[in-house]
Every structure is written in structure tokens, then in C-alpha cells.
Amino acid sequence: xxxxxxxxxxxxxxxxxxxxxxxxxxxxxxxxxxxxxxxxxxxxxxxxxxxxxxxxxxxxxxxxxxxxxxxxxxxxxxxxxxxxxxxxxxxxxxxxxxxxxxxxxxxxxxxxxxxxxxxxxxxxxxxxxxxxxxxxxxxxxxxxxxxxxxxxxxxxxxxxxxxxxxxxxxxxxxxxxxxxxxxxxxxxxxxxxxxxxxxxxxxxxxxxxxxxxxxxxxxxxxxxxxxxxxxxxxxxxxxxxxxxxxxxxxxxxxxxxxxxxxxxxxxxxxxxxxxxxxxxxxxxxxxxxxxxxxxxxxxxxxxxxxxxxxxxxxxxxxxxxxxxxxxxxxxxxxxxxxxxxxxxxxxxxxxxxxxx
Numbered sequence: 001x002x003x004x005x006x007x008x009x010x011x012x013x014x015x016x017x018x019x020x021x022x023x024x025x026x027x028x029x030x031x032x033x034x035x036x037x038x039x040x041x042x043x044x045x046x047x048x049x050x051x052x053x054x055x056x057x058x059x060x061x062x063x064x065x066x067x068x069x070x071x072x073x074x075x076x077x078x079x080x081x082x083x084x085x086x087x088x089x090x091x092x093x094x095x096x097x098x099x100x101x102x103x104x105x106x107x108x109x110x111x112x113x114x115x116x117x118x119x120x121x122x123x124x125x126x127x128x129x130x131x132x133x134x135x136x137x138x139x140x141x142x143x144x145x146x147x148x149x150x151x152x153x154x155x156x157x158x159x160x161x162x163x164x165x166x167x168x169x170x171x172x173x174x175x176x177x178x179x180x181x182x183x184x185x186x187x188x189x190x191x192x193x194x195x196x197x198x199x200x201x202x203x204x205x206x207x208x209x210x211x212x213x214x215x216x217x218x219x220x221x222x223x224x225x226x227x228x229x230x231x232x233x234x235x236x237x238x239x240x241x242x243x244x245x246x247x248x249x250x251x252x253x254x255x256x257x258x259x260x261x262x263x264x265x266x267x268x269x270x271x272x273x274x275x276x277x278x279x280x281x282x283x284x285x286x287x288x289x290x291x292x293x294x295x296x297x298x299x300x301x302x303x304x305x306x307x308x309x310x311x312x313x314x315x316x317x318x319x320x321x322x323x324x325x326x327x328x329x330x331x332x333x334x335x336x337x338x339x340x341x342x343x344x345x346x347x348x349x350x351x352x353x354x355x356x
């Protein structure tokens with residue numbers, strides 16, 4: 001016998017895992033709306049103070065707020081809208097009309113619930129038990145996450161993660177200067193130290209690839225610089241930074257983006273890390289367990305992989321096919337430039353604030 005009401009008393013993180021498993025198995029589904037990027041039918045010309053609250057110094061702050069606020073201000077100003085748009089790691093001292101919170105919950109009664117918005121790229125378990133504190137919840141990365149949120153919240157939204165035009169322009173110059181097929185035999189992986197859990201299981205496959213192909217692996221992540229050997233494969237660890245990623249993406253022939261093994265780190269993820277590489281001019285192989293990765297990769301003609309055999313086959317396939325490697329890089333970069341850029345995200349927020 002099932003007692004669904006008992007779930008109200010379970011810790012929030014456990015309830016999240018139960019909902020995630022049910023969604024993955026097809027027993028739970030939710031409704032959400034994609035935020036349009038078209039001009040709103042009616043402009044909201046009332047004075048508004050909009051504040052993006054980013055209490056943590058995460059890279060997601062850069063992606064979803066720091067890069068987006070300047071073009072949002074510019075678009076609002078171009079339309080003559082009397083909006084004050086601010087952001088920062090502290091809550092405003094005076095009341096605001098809209099409070100947007102990145103992966104955290106503000107103090108109770110700080111802003112009316114209906115005007116308090118949760119921006120959620122990942123780590124939904126952090127806030128799962130307090131979603132009722134928000135009038136709107138927005139998945140800023142994954143449609144799958146948006147659907148899961150829509151199963152437990154009445155106003156769930158989705159918008160795609162995007163890149164800055166400056167980053168995309170750097171990638172264009174990198175591709176023009178040296179196409180991937182003309183670069184050194186460098187294979188790139190980038191991510192947080194936690195994300196290394198996705199790379200570690202591929203070590204035997206990478207050692208096999210290195211026995212038959214001249215290749216060096218660069219691991220760009222947190223920590224100190226060091227070099228080690230994985231069988232025949234030289235592995236160079238480098239500290240992560242945007243500058244280092246820019247340089248290495250322009251130098252690498254190819255990159256791999258395996259997901260971490262858990263559902264929250266694969267099923268709920270998006271193609272952000274993959275698209276970031278294509279935007280920077282580096283073609284990449286993504287993980288077949290991530291629906292957004294599969295969709296993006298199909299659009300630019302790139303393979304995806306899940307098992308070690310599939311990763312090895314995809315590496316062999318692209319590494320030794322210069323024409324296809326360069327074509328995939330060009331198509332992927334063009335796709336990011338066409339659809340996944342921050343000006344579009346700003347236009348989506350413009351529509352949102354004019355439509356509520």
C-alpha cells in the first residue's frame with residue numbers, strides 16, 4: 001500500500017531524488033513554458049527595480065547573470081523603459097519590484113512571493129523543499145529540469161544557456177586562424193573537480209587510443225599544474241580559468257565532454273559545456289545520456305557516446321577525418337552564433353518582465 005502524503009515529511013533532498021527517479025522512469029511529468037525571445041506585444045513602461053541576487057561566487061553567476069544584465073539594460077534603455085536593473089551578492093536595502101535568485105532562497109517576506117523568481121541551472125536538491133517561496137521557477141539550462149520543476153510548481157519556465165558575443169567572436173577568429181585539423185594532437189577536457197568523476201571511467205579507453213595514436217590529454221580543472229602518465233598517454237593538468245579555456249580551445253584538435261554518472265548530473269544536464277567549446281572554436285564529443293547534448297550534436301553533425309567502446313569509436317572517427325572534423329567545428333560554431341548568445345537571453349527576460 002502506498003502513502004503519498006508521507007512524502008511531505010521526507011527530507012527535501014530525498015524527495016528530490018524520488019521525484020527525479022519517477023520523472024526518469026516516466027511516472028512523473030510536468031508542464032512548463034519556454035520564454036519567448038520575440039518582442040513583447042505590450043511594453044511595460046512602469047518604473048521597475050529588478051534585482052538579480054547572486055549570493056555565491058559560482059561560474060553560473062557569470063553565465064546566467066553577469067553576462068546577461070548588460071544587454072538587458074541596453075535593450076530596456078533602447079526601448080525607453082524606466083527600469084533599474086541591478087545585480088550582486090547582497091540583497092537590496094530597499095524593496096524591489098522583482099527579485100531573481102540564483103540557486104538560493106531569500107529571507108521570508110523580503111519580496112512578494114509572486115515577484116520572487118528562482119533561477120535554477122542545477123543542484124535542485126538545494127532548494128527543493130522551499131520552491132513554494134517563489135512565484136516563478138526558471139530552469140536556465142535544461143528542458144528536462146524544467147519539466148521536473150513543472151511537476152511540483154505551477155509556474156515553471158525554461159530558457160537556454162547562452163554565450164557572450166565576445167566569446168563567440170574569439171571562437172570565430174580561432175577557427176579562421178587554425179582549423180582543428182591543423183592543430184597539434186591535443187585532446188581537451190574541462191570542468192570542475194567534481195566533474196572529473198565523468199572522465200575517470202574513460203581512462204582505459206583513452207590509454208587504448210594513445211597506444212594507437214599520437215595524442216596528449218589536457219585536463220583543465222581546479223588544482224595545481226602537474227603532469228602524469230596514463231599508460232602511453234601524457235596527461236597535463238592545468239588550473240581552470242576562462243583565459244586558459246580560451247587559449248586551449250583554440251589549440252586543441254578535439255575535446256570530450258563525458259557527463260558524471262548520477263541522474264542529476266547526466267539526465268538533468270544540458271549541452272552548456274559542449275556548446276562553450278564549439279563557441280570557442282573547438283569541436284567536441286558529448287555524452288549520449290544528455291538529451292540536450294544529443295539534440296545539439298545532431299544539429300552540427302557530431303557523434304555522441306555513452307559506453308567506452310562508443311567513446312573510442314567516436315574519437316577514432318573524428319581524429320582521423322580532417323574534413324569532417326573541420327566541418328563539425330564550423331557548423332557547431334555557427335549554430336551557437338545563431339541561437340545561443342546572451343542577447344537572446346536578454347530579450348527573453350525583456351519579454352518576461354513585460355508579460356507578467
